[in-house]
Amino acid sequence: MADSKNPQECLIGVDLGGTKILAGVFDSQLQCLGRNKMSTKAERGADAVIERIARCVEEAIDECDLSRKQVRGVGVGTPGSVDPESGRVIFAANLHWEDVPLRKELERRLDMPVFVENDCNSSILGVYETELKAKPQHVIGLFLGTGIGGGLILNGKLYAGFRGTAGEVGHMVLEVGGPKCTCGNRGCFEALASRTAIFRKIQTAVKAGQKTVLTDLLGDDLNDMRSGDLLKAIRRGDKFVEKVVEEAAEYTGIAVANLINLFNPQVVVLGGGIIDALEDEMMAIIVETARDYAFPGSAKGVDIIATEVGDDAGILGAAVLVRKALLDAK
Amino acid sequence: MADSKNPQECLIGVDLGGTKILAGVFDSQLQCLGRNKMSTKAERGADAVIERIARCVEEAIDECDLSRKQVRGVGVGTPGSVDPESGRVIFAANLHWEDVPLRKELERRLDMPVFVENDCNSSILGVYETELKAKPQHVIGLFLGTGIGGGLILNGKLYAGFRGTAGEVGHMVLEVGGPKCTCGNRGCFEALASRTAIFRKIQTAVKAGQKTVLTDLLGDDLNDMRSGDLLKAIRRGDKFVEKVVEEAAEYTGIAVANLINLFNPQVVVLGGGIIDALEDEMMAIIVETARDYAFPGSAKGVDIIATEVGDDAGILGAAVLVRKALLDAK
Numbered sequence: 001m002a003d004s005k006n007p008q009e010c011l012i013g014v015d016l017g018g019t020k021i022l023a024g025v026f027d028s029q030l031q032c033l034g035r036n037k038m039s040t041k042a043e044r045g046a047d048a049v050i051e052r053i054a055r056c057v058e059e060a061i062d063e064c065d066l067s068r069k070q071v072r073g074v075g076v077g078t079p080g081s082v083d084p085e086s087g088r089v090i091f092a093a094n095l096h097w098e099d100v101p102l103r104k105e106l107e108r109r110l111d112m113p114v115f116v117e118n119d120c121n122s123s124i125l126g127v128y129e130t131e132l133k134a135k136p137q138h139v140i141g142l143f144l145g146t147g148i149g150g151g152l153i154l155n156g157k158l159y160a161g162f163r164g165t166a167g168e169v170g171h172m173v174l175e176v177g178g179p180k181c182t183c184g185n186r187g188c189f190e191a192l193a194s195r196t197a198i199f200r201k202i203q204t205a206v207k208a209g210q211k212t213v214l215t216d217l218l219g220d221d222l223n224d225m226r227s228g229d230l231l232k233a234i235r236r237g238d239k240f241v242e243k244v245v246e247e248a249a250e251y252t253g254i255a256v257a258n259l260i261n262l263f264n265p266q267v268v269v270l271g272g273g274i275i276d277a278l279e280d281e282m283m284a285i286i287v288e289t290a291r292d293y294a295f296p297g298s299a300k301g302v303d304i305i306a307t308e309v310g311d312d313a314g315i316l317g318a319a320v321l322v323r324k325a326l327l328d329a330k
Numbered sequence: 331m332a333d334s335k336n337p338q339e340c341l342i343g344v345d346l347g348g349t350k351i352l353a354g355v356f357d358s359q360l361q362c363l364g365r366n367k368m369s370t371k372a373e374r375g376a377d378a379v380i381e382r383i384a385r386c387v388e389e390a391i392d393e394c395d396l397s398r399k400q401v402r403g404v405g406v407g408t409p410g411s412v413d414p415e416s417g418r419v420i421f422a423a424n425l426h427w428e429d430v431p432l433r434k435e436l437e438r439r440l441d442m443p444v445f446v447e448n449d450c451n452s453s454i455l456g457v458y459e460t461e462l463k464a465k466p467q468h469v470i471g472l473f474l475g476t477g478i479g480g481g482l483i484l485n486g487k488l489y490a491g492f493r494g495t496a497g498e499v500g501h502m503v504l505e506v507g508g509p510k511c512t513c514g515n516r517g518c519f520e521a522l523a524s525r526t527a528i529f530r531k532i533q534t535a536v537k538a539g540q541k542t543v544l545t546d547l548l549g550d551d552l553n554d555m556r557s558g559d560l561l562k563a564i565r566r567g568d569k570f571v572e573k574v575v576e577e578a579a580e581y582t583g584i585a586v587a588n589l590i591n592l593f594n595p596q597v598v599v600l601g602g603g604i605i606d607a608l609e610d611e612m613m614a615i616i617v618e619t620a621r622d623y624a625f626p627g628s629a630k631g632v633d634i635i636a637t638e639v640g641d642d643a644g645i646l647g648a649a650v651l652v653r654k655a656l657l658d659a660k
């Protein structure tokens with residue numbers, strides 16, 4: 001039960017991913033009060049996943065000793081393209097969703113106001129509103145994890161384009177004829193610098209006889225390799241892993257330069273699991289390469305930074321969706 | 331002298347380039363009444379160039395049998411980054427200009443209102459307001475000539491970014507480690523598909539013994555090669571030139587796909603001397619490659635077209651600057 005003398009209000013932010021659902025409970029100052037995690041089980045279909053999101057949210061509230069009545073709203077950052085007005089997920093490849101009425105179905109189950117946005121859009125919005133205090137007018141967010149996604153703040157607002165799919169930075173071709181990407185093309189940024197790309201490069205080299213500390217840590221087949229394992233290997237002096245990570249950082253720097261040339265932003269923010277784990281190893285190379293490749297004049301005064309909120313960008317951004325919607329409604 | 335019973339008002343659009351100045355006289359319906367051309371003589375310095383722009387404008391007015399009093403204003407599309415508010419050219423590499431008060435100096439010489447914008451920005455604005463009737467909300471313009479430039483209409487307005495340099499599509503890296511670009515990097519779009527890139531490829535091959543109709547047309551050193559010569563060679567069955575132009579079209583298609591993935595626009599408009607001369611040879615390949623490379627969903631419903639205004643985009647866009655400024659002032 002809430003303290004009736006001080007009934008604390010809270011916002012829920014949900015980071016819906018292909019493998020896990022993360023729910024964070026935030027106070028009105030966007031301090032995180034607690035969080036809860038569940039597997040997504042996307043193979044069970046949209047209805048089952050929405051049911052799991054509802055359970056994940058309810059358990060997060062309960063875990064924080066709060067009541068449902070204290071919740072002002074639930075924000076959800078989801079992969080894929082979204083119509084934020086209706087809260088429908090138009091298409092999300094890794095969930096196998098097509099035209100799913102996420103907002104409506106979740107509101108029915110939770111009996112709370114729900115707001116839905118693309119996950120990279122809500123993540124950059126969260127970083128923008130909290131870490132950057134909504135000051136710069138033009139900000140590009142780049143999130144490096146299993147895949148690579150982006151979010152754009154232009155003229156102080158989320159920019160989503162004609163059908164809400166803008167910011168697909170992961171499929172920007174950087175190397176015509178380069179490595180195969182999951183999208184079917186070759187040489188996409190995602191095929192060069194995502195966790196998937198880095199792991200594939202390592203696994204291919206190991207199969208070809210490359211020695212690495214990683215096989216001592218994880219066994220010869222490198223099962224369950226995580227971003228943090230790369231850091232461990234580098235710290236133990238593994239020059240091979242260091243080189244692979246450096247190459248990913250160089251490609252990321254070139255991608256950042258392309259985005260600076262195209263958008264002339266004030267700030268480029270990098271986040272996601274790869275940056276979170278390897279910030280010290282990658283950021284200096286990313287910044288140097290970006291400044292080297294960006295057109296003279298375009299990079300002047302542009303900040304290239306790693307987000308301080310780390311992996312919390314997802315749930316924080318989703319909570320910011322709720323706060324923005326409530327403020328806009330006033 | 332103007333007909334006093336029907337004093338026609340006119341707008342002047344100036345397309346300032348590294349080698350030539352073009353001035354167009356337009357009526358209030360943006361029909362072109364006449365034009366005048368002068369060499370830029372950039373090596374004589376900014377003052378001399380501004381003096382030449384003024385002369386070019388005055389002769390264009392005189393040629394149309396109009397008087398100075400009938401001119402509502404002069405728009406100038408200039409290379410480089412511009413502060414449209416003050417009308418200063420902050421930096422223009424091919425003119426060797428740094429912080430030149432173009433608007434102020436030209437207004438002093440002409441005694442007419444002057445409006446200044448980056449040339450690609452004013453070109454896309456011209457196409458947007460006339461050809462596209464300002465209907466789509468998000469439009470990307472790509473201009474392929476000696477170099478490659480871009481202009482962005484986002485949410486119905488010119489987007490210029492933090493310091494007015496947004497839209498530098500020519501220096502988007504498409505092929506890490508590719509051919510050297512004038513900017514010092516390798517593999518920029520401009521180093522793969524501009525007139526300069528196409529000509530260099532042809533000249534290198536000819537030096538290495540490649541046979542082509544072009545040497546019959548222009549002599550062995552291929553001096554004074556122009557975009558139109560490529561068309562002539564292709565029409566005469568020159569498979570080598572056809573292949574080089576096709577490759578440039580493929581790179582352009584990949585660049586268009588990258589821009590569709592990033593901006594999710596409604597329309598991508600291509601223009602400039604290369605497209606003007608080789609539209610029939612290039613556009614089908616550009617469209618096919620772009621649709622092939624764009625992320626599923628992002629390219630849906632996006633029009634990829636060549637502008638109908640051709641090489642007039644520069645002077646027309648500059649005239650539109652004047653019309654917009656006068657309408658905004660009402």
